[in-house]
Amino acid sequence: MDRERGLMRRVAKGDQAAFTELVEGYGSKLLAVARRLLGTRADAEDAVQRALLQCYQSAASYEPRWAVSTWLYRILTNICVDELRRRTVRHAYVSAPPAEAPSPFDAPGDAGRRIDVARALARVPREARVLLALHYVNGLGNAELARIRGISINTVKSQLARGKTILRAALAEGDHT
Amino acid sequence: MKTDLDRLLVDYFQPGVPTADLARRVLKEAAKAGREVEDLVERLAIAATPRGISLIRPGRQARVETAAGRHLVDRAREELHEYLLGQRAFFSVPVDLSAAPDFQAKVLRAAGAIPFGQARPYAWVAKRIGHPRAVRAVGTALGKNPVPLIVPCHRVLKSDGGVGGYIFGTSMKQRLLGLERVTPVLEGCTSTHIICRVGCPQLRRAKPANRVVFASVEDARSVGYRPCRVCRPSQAA
Numbered sequence: 215m216d217r218e219r220g221l222m223r224r225v226a227k228g229d230q231a232a233f234t235e236l237v238e239g240y241g242s243k244l245l246a247v248a249r250r251l252l253g254t255r256a257d258a259e260d261a262v263q264r265a266l267l268q269c270y271q272s273a274a275s276y277e278p279r280w281a282v283s284t285w286l287y288r289i290l291t292n293i294c295v296d297e298l299r300r301r302t303v304r305h306a307y308v309s310a311p312p313a314e315a316p317s318p319f320d321a322p323g324d325a326g327r328r329i330d331v332a333r334a335l336a337r338v339p340r341e342a343r344v345l346l347a348l349h350y351v352n353g354l355g356n357a358e359l360a361r362i363r364g365i366s367i368n369t370v371k372s373q374l375a376r377g378k379t380i381l382r383a384a385l386a387e388g389d390h391t
Numbered sequence: 392m393k394t395d396l397d398r399l400l401v402d403y404f405q406p407g408v409p410t411a412d413l414a415r416r417v418l419k420e421a422a423k424a425g426r427e428v429e430d431l432v433e434r435l436a437i438a439a440t441p442r443g444i445s446l447i448r449p450g451r452q453a454r455v456e457t458a459a460g461r462h463l464v465d466r467a468r469e470e471l472h473e474y475l476l477g478q479r480a481f482f483s484v485p486v487d488l489s490a491a492p493d494f495q496a497k498v499l500r501a502a503g504a505i506p507f508g509q510a511r512p513y514a515w516v517a518k519r520i521g522h523p524r525a526v527r528a529v530g531t532a533l534g535k536n537p538v539p540l541i542v543p544c545h546r547v548l549k550s551d552g553g554v555g556g557y558i559f560g561t562s563m564k565q566r567l568l569g570l571e572r573v574t575p576v577l578e579g580c581t582s583t584h585i586i587c588r589v590g591c592p593q594l595r596r597a598k599p600a601n602r603v604v605f606a607s608v609e610d611a612r613s614v615g616y617r618p619c620r621v622c623r624p625s626q627a628a
Binding site: 230233234237238241242243244245246247249250255258259262263264266267270271272275277280288291292293295296298299300302303327328331332339340341346347350351363364365366369373378381382385 | 396397399400401403404405406407408409410413414415416417418420421506508509572573575576577579580581584599600601602603604605606607610613614615
């Protein structure tokens with residue numbers, strides 16, 4: 215943790231090697247969160263790139279009382295959530311369905327099951343979906359999730375429980391159709 | 392204890408493999424970030440009547456006669472500055488379109504209804520004002536927009552996806568659309584649990600580290616935030 219804070223201090227001074235090390239440490243996890251929230255790899259890469267750019271440009275405002283991961287995930291989820299808002303407005307105009315189902319060709323493992331999960335997740339309210347993504351990509355605990363989204367720990371618990379209940383029901387429904 | 396659902400989700404949310412040169416691309420982007428958009432406000436001449444902003448054009452600022460007019464010009468300049476820095480997603484300063492002919496006023500009001508960060512074709516505006524065949528006249532009316540930026544004629548594009556003309560040049564039009572694409576619209580303060588439109592004076596008091604973005608007022612309510620009574624975020628698109 216202290217090593218990461220040290221890295222951030224170096225990034226704030228414009229140390230590009232420190233920034234590269236930070237990206238190597240977090241790039242894949244940030245991409246996984248964005249990928250599952252935004253659906254397409256291109257949108258996810260764009261969001262991660264914007265988040266890292268913001269991280270680099272505002273590194274001087276990083277407060278060491280925060281874990282670096284909390285700060286990075288806050289920046290990324292802010293960007294992803296705003297992109298989801300833009301899609302809602304855009305789709306109200308062009309009336310096209312959201313492109314949230316992943317392609318079975320871009321992920322290892324059971325592709326069919328992945329599509330089931332993606333469809334089930336699309337039925338989970340946005341805030342709960344964001345918390346589920348952060349929790350399962352990196353195993354983040356309730357306290358860190360609460361700090362990332364600026365909500366209480368009890369709200370995190372209730373949102374996660376509600377999200378999982380909806381997921382379970384949606385997956386069970388899929389199994390019976 | 393991990394359930395089947397937990398295992399399924401851990402598998403589903405496996406970390407991805409980022410592009411190899413991700414850090415290098417971000418650093419390259421950071422190096423080319425210019426200030427053309429932020430500096431635009433310093434090159435604007437703004438005029439106002441006591442009822443609102445009546446003209447924005449490239450050029451040197453002329454003296455504003457009335458105190459009410461001066462107050463409005465200062466307010467417009469401040470809001471434009473925040474907008475160009477990506478810190479404002481709406482304008483609260485009033486505009487005075489009384490000098491615009493009836494047709495142009497309708498066109499400008501229709502352009503003003505395009506949500507922040509979105510774009511519509513000229514034909515959409517023509518249809519909205521009840522003159523679906525007057526696409527060219529719509530283009531002319533927008534080209535003479537007396538208060539660009541505040542009345543967002545830059546959000547109107549050609550039907551073939553082309554950018555179309557703009558008083559500050561097509562490059563600036565593209566930059567403004569890009570700026571709006573990365574400026575959030577709804578932010579909540581983590582210490583007050585109040586959600587505002589970005590640019591609200593209430594939100595300005597919150598430190599950047601205490602701000603979270605929401606996709607809708609309903610989403611914010613679902614996790615314990617309440618809408619601001621000053622900027623009324625429910626009205627935001």
